[in-house]
């Protein structure tokens with residue numbers, strides 16, 4: 222289908238993305254699928270190309286580009302020339318904006334540069350055994366202990382769950398239905414454990430895991446956004462997730478269609 226939404230500079234970026242995926246992602250795809258996880262340095266290489274958190278301000282090392290079409294191009298090209306299990310978009314546009322929009326200046330300066338370079342990988346942990354579509358069913362709990370928060374509970378189906386260095390965790394902070402808050406849990410915090418890398422039907426190279434929090438002491442500086450406003454903050458960010466999802470599903474369907482078409486045209490059967 223002909224589309225007229227892209228300008229020349231987008232097409233130049235598309236060429237760069239295609240070449241990056243062809244050289245740095247596709248050659249590893251089969252191994253990544255077998256091992257159930259991408260190599261960490263794939264994020265570093267994407268960071269070197271300026272392809273992570275492109276929207277972030279230049280003062281943190283980003284490109285300050287808010288044009289959604291660049292992310293759309295990354296999604297479209299990875300479906301055809303890379304491996305959609307390398308979930309750069311989750312890192313860059315599903316999770317990164319929580320820090321970019323809700324973070325204080327101190328938090329942004331502390332976390333964004335390493336996310337942009339690919340040294341730190343991001344995840345968001347909402348889902349629990351009893352809370353999926355029904356986000357208000359979250360039972361993971363954070364208590365205010367004066368000089369820190371105490372986090373207890375568990376999450377499941379968390380994308381980038383094994384690789385993540387910073388996990389935005391949704392926890393109950395009030396008994397009211399929507400009394401949730403967001404906390405940044407960092408790799409290495411005592412009591413933060415990872416469970417199994419879960420087996421899935423697709424996205425084989427994407428690590429999707431269980432996470433456990435047993436009396437994790439969260440510094441006060443790691444509360445993200447306002448206390449008890451987590452539910453509303455999630456609803457705000459989940460809206461763009463739908464758009465990113467739509468781009469991804471269409472791109473993957475088109476890649477599957479093209480591969481099938483190519484195969485049926487090349488294959489000779491019954492003489």
Ligand SMILES: Cc1cc2nc3c(=O)[nH]c(=O)nc-3n(C[C@H](O)[C@H](O)[C@H](O)COP(=O)(O)OP(=O)(O)OC[C@H]3O[C@@H](n4cnc5c(N)ncnc54)[C@H](O)[C@@H]3O)c2cc1C
Pocket residue numbers: 344345346347348352353354355377378379380381421424429
């Ligand atoms: C590959 C993968 C990656 C994921 N990554 C993450 C992640 O990074 N972070 C994270 O937090 N979560 C993640 N998830 C979890 C995902 O967000 C949940 O699976 C999703 O929210 C649905 O929740 P659920 O699986 O509990 O299904 P349920 O909520 O139990 O829904 C099951 C079915 O019931 C339907 N349904 C639910 N409620 C109603 C209702 N009231 N009326 C009618 N129908 C209803 C749903 O539409 C669905 O078809 C991931 C899941 C997968 C499969």
